[in-house]
Amino acid sequence: MFHRLVPVALLSVLALAGCDDGTTTPTETAETTRPATASASTPGPSATPSPAVVMPDLRNQTFHEAQQELAGLPGVRVTATARHKDVTLPKDHGSWRVCDASPRPGTLVTADDTVVVELAKQAGDCEISHHGYLHETNDPAYTPPQTQTPEPARTPTSAPATSKPAGDTLITCSDGKQGYACTSNGHPVVDGQFCPSADHDRTLKATNGTMVTCSYDPSVKPYRWQ
CATH class of the missing domain: 3.30.10.20 (Trypsin Inhibitor V; Chain A)
Structure with a gap:
């Protein structure tokens, strides 16, 4: 029985001797090489911002x-x-x-x-x-254009274009006859003949070369070249 106890005692001594000289046991090695667990306070990866x-x-x-x-x-x-x-x-x-x-x-x-x-x-x-x-x-600043009222037509008071002032040259009036001047209705001015009311107070040269005026003659007709 003594012989059986010797190996067991020897192994115990060797185990104690290994602790004394600084070597580690298998149990201690496993504990020191165990990976560390990440702390709950360790920040995770940051979110990637949206690219511009x-x-x-x-x-x-x-x-x-x-x-x-x-x-x-x-x-x-x-x-x-x-x-x-x-x-x-x-x-x-x-x-x-x-x-x-x-x-x-x-x-x-x-x-x-x-x-x-x-x-x-x-x-x-x-x-x-x-x-x-x-x-x-639709613009509030819009101003409609002002419409201009057309001027009334003016009644011509002058003799027509066929009438010309008295002169020394015979002209042809609108009736085809010649004279030194034409009446407002297109006839040569003739001394003593009746004259249109439009020629009242006009002085022109008659066919006989005298200057006559369309004026009032109460004896015959209201107006006459005289």
Whole structure:
């Protein structure tokens, strides 16, 4: 029985001797090489910010085309508005044209931005603006043009073009006859003949070469060359 106890005692001594010279036991090694558990306070990976993209030029595109192009900017919100103050944007405005957009083309935008597009029914309407109004008459500052009242026609008081002042040269009147001067009704001035009321107080040269005046003659007729 003594012999059986010796090996056991010897092993115990050797185990104690190993602790004294600084070596580690298998149990101690397992504990020291165990990986550390991450603390609850250790921060996780930071969220990647949304990348900024360049705002495209949407002018002259339809609103539907602009929506398709802006679909490539994830998270960007799109708001449509009418270009002019006197125009109401219809519910179905997909075919309306983009006049302008904000932010401007070439500006960096992110998912937190809102793109506002101004629309007009036709591309040509984008260039029209009467203080922000499409129709000039809707502009509060519009003043209608004043209509001018035409002047009444004046009754000519002078002799017609066929009548010429007295002179030394015979002329042909509108009746085809010659004289030194013509009456207002187109006849040569003849001394002693009746004269039109339109020639009253006119003095012209008669066919006999004398100067006569269309004046009142109560003996025969109201007016006569005399």
